[in-house]
Amino acid sequence: MPPIISIHKRDMPVVGKGLKHKTMSEAAAAEIRERILDGTYSPEMHLRQDVLAAEFGMSRIPIREALLSLESEGLLNILPHRGAVVVKLSAEEIEELFNMRLLLEPFLFLRSAPHLTSSDFSRLTKTLSEYSAAIREVNVNTWNDLNTEFHMTIYKYACSPRIISTVRNLLAECDRHTRIQLTSITADRKRAVREHRKILKLCKQGRYEEGVQLMKEHIDHIRVALIDLLHVRQEVPDASPGGGSAIELPID
Amino acid sequence: MPPIISIHKRDMPVVGKGLKHKTMSEAAAAEIRERILDGTYSPEMHLRQDVLAAEFGMSRIPIREALLSLESEGLLNILPHRGAVVVKLSAEEIEELFNMRLLLEPFLFLRSAPHLTSSDFSRLTKTLSEYSAAIREVNVNTWNDLNTEFHMTIYKYACSPRIISTVRNLLAECDRHTRIQLTSITADRKRAVREHRKILKLCKQGRYEEGVQLMKEHIDHIRVALIDLLHVRQEVPDASPGGGSAIELPID
DNA sequence: AAATTGATGATTTTATACAATGGAAAGAAT
DNA sequence: ATTCTTTCCATTGTATAAAATCATCAATTT
Numbered sequence: 294m295p296p297i298i299s300i301h302k303r304d305m306p307v308v309g310k311g312l313k314h315k316t317m318s319e320a321a322a323a324e325i326r327e328r329i330l331d332g333t334y335s336p337e338m339h340l341r342q343d344v345l346a347a348e349f350g351m352s353r354i355p356i357r358e359a360l361l362s363l364e365s366e367g368l369l370n371i372l373p374h375r376g377a378v379v380v381k382l383s384a385e386e387i388e389e390l391f392n393m394r395l396l397l398e399p400f401l402f403l404r405s406a407p408h409l410t411s412s413d414f415s416r417l418t419k420t421l422s423e424y425s426a427a428i429r430e431v432n433v434n435t436w437n438d439l440n441t442e443f444h445m446t447i448y449k450y451a452c453s454p455r456i457i458s459t460v461r462n463l464l465a466e467c468d469r470h471t472r473i474q475l476t477s478i479t480a481d482r483k484r485a486v487r488e489h490r491k492i493l494k495l496c497k498q499g500r501y502e503e504g505v506q507l508m509k510e511h512i513d514h515i516r517v518a519l520i521d522l523l524h525v526r527q528e529v530p531d532a533s534p535g536g537g538s539a540i541e542l543p544i545d
Numbered sequence: 546m547p548p549i550i551s552i553h554k555r556d557m558p559v560v561g562k563g564l565k566h567k568t569m570s571e572a573a574a575a576e577i578r579e580r581i582l583d584g585t586y587s588p589e590m591h592l593r594q595d596v597l598a599a600e601f602g603m604s605r606i607p608i609r610e611a612l613l614s615l616e617s618e619g620l621l622n623i624l625p626h627r628g629a630v631v632v633k634l635s636a637e638e639i640e641e642l643f644n645m646r647l648l649l650e651p652f653l654f655l656r657s658a659p660h661l662t663s664s665d666f667s668r669l670t671k672t673l674s675e676y677s678a679a680i681r682e683v684n685v686n687t688w689n690d691l692n693t694e695f696h697m698t699i700y701k702y703a704c705s706p707r708i709i710s711t712v713r714n715l716l717a718e719c720d721r722h723t724r725i726q727l728t729s730i731t732a733d734r735k736r737a738v739r740e741h742r743k744i745l746k747l748c749k750q751g752r753y754e755e756g757v758q759l760m761k762e763h764i765d766h767i768r769v770a771l772i773d774l775l776h777v778r779q780e781v782p783d784a785s786p787g788g789g790s791a792i793e794l795p796i797d
Numbered sequence: 798a799a800a801t802t803g804a805t806g807a808t809t810t811t812a813t814a815c816a817a818t819g820g821a822a823a824g825a826a827t
Numbered sequence: 828a829t830t831c832t833t834t835c836c837a838t839t840g841t842a843t844a845a846a847a848t849c850a851t852c853a854a855t856t857t
Binding site: 469 | 807808809810812
Binding site for chain 4: 316317318350352353354355358373375463
């Protein structure tokens with residue numbers, strides 16, 4: 294018997310059309326997105342079309358289209374005639390993403406939560422359990438998927454596909470940075486799990502006003518902790534006219 | 546003397562690189578965007594790459610890239626292997642755009658308005674005057690530019706470039722539909738001007754809470770009127786779980 | 798020494814050609 | 828007559844080649 298050669302997905306990416314993708318550019322975008330989100334391509338890294346094309350075994354045209362697509366998701370900046378750079382967000386820009394979540398997610402919550410079914414709650418319970426395990430094991434690769442699933446399941450009945458997709462994209466953009474925080478600070482990890490659990494409980498009990506309030510606090514806690522962390526690292530005083538504090542949260 | 550041949554911009558579009566655009570695809574995107582926004586390309590219209598390429602005097606590749614860019618702005622849907630279709634928004638989808646504006650614009654307003662300068666007020670006064678004239682003359686081609694300028698000037702100090710660009714894009718998307726309303730209903734036109742004028746006055750007087758409240762009402766009035774108009778036309782009962790009413794507006 | 802100009806090469810952008818896809822029409826089967 | 832299958836063709840997606848842009852470096856000028 295000849296030895297069996299094990300091919301791991303990450304060792305040798307298969308980038309192409311198939312069941313998952315109708316076009317090569319979609320497949321390339323998915324792979325590049327994954328690499329940005331998992332940190333393989335770090336902020337400010339320059340992505341070369343020819344290198345990616347050679348690696349993925351395709352021409353540069355679908356790579357260009359993939360990069361354009363990722364630019365519209367906020368993950369890349371494309372500078373004309375100079376190429377694509379992985380976005381590095383300043384503390385202020387990260388904060389803005391959280392501000393935007395704080396503006397949009399409560400709306401989705403209140404429109405959707407009253408319509409959640411028992412099947413949804415089963416799914417949320419399962420997702421929460423997996424999230425808790427991933428947090429405990431510091432398994433950073435699945436945090437965002439599970440966090441996104443938790444939030445998106447709660448919002449699924451909001452009848453606001455545009456806002457939902459905007460939030461989904463914000464979650465993806467935030468994840469690169471949320472990982473830093475959750476990796477660094479044990480207490481923040483445990484609190485995230487606790488808050489998810491309580492949000493779910495309040496939904497089950499039909500206490501939506503309290504649920505939405507906690508959802509806001511949950512998002513804000515991450516915002517505050519992350520900005521603190523980033524400012525400690527940068528030690529740059531925040532002098533912008535609108536900076537310093539987030540939106541006016543009526544925390545009763 | 547030979548007769549002077551007058552070349553109008555709209556009669557013979559010059560689509561290309563120059564001072565305005567670094568790439569052909571940017572130039573094409575701008576021209577196509579303009580045509581979508583001014584109604585030349587109506588909702589559900591199919592845009593063919595080869596036709597556009599021939600008309601603009603360029604190859605299909607930058608056209609493809611332009612179409613991708615416009616898809617990310619929400620103006621087009623690109624169906625793999627089937628081409629690009631101008632987005633037609635249902636009444637619910639239009640309403641969602643307004644809901645999103647109602648969530649985001651007050652935040653921008655409150656962060657920015659206190660920082661407006663006398664120079665800003667001069668500009669706003671001028672813009673308002675031009676807007677008023679355009680409304681009076683039912684000059685639909687400039688309404689959105691002036692409306693956008695009014696809103697964007699107020700928001701310029703919000704230190705939230707991402708939210709600002711999201712709102713700018715929402716304004717562009719709403720415009721195709723707001724025109725229907727404003728063209729149809731005289732009273733709505735006059736009220737829009739009145740509301741803009743009063744918002745500006747409240748800003749000058751430093752009465753920001755009242756200003757933001759009126760801004761919300763202003764946006765909501767258009768939403769309500771537009772949805773009424775669309776429902777009268779469609780005569781389809783709204784049975785969606787989250788439909789019927791907008792966000793919970795605390796109108797004191 | 799500093800500033801300006803020109804040349805070069807790497808990379809991106811676009812043009813042209815070829816391949817792939819999906820819808821419509823035609824033909825075959827029931 | 829209706830339904831299913833096959834073929835065809837228009838259009839899109841991708842590959843390859845050529846053109847354009849920009850950053851860097853060397854040479855020249857001030």
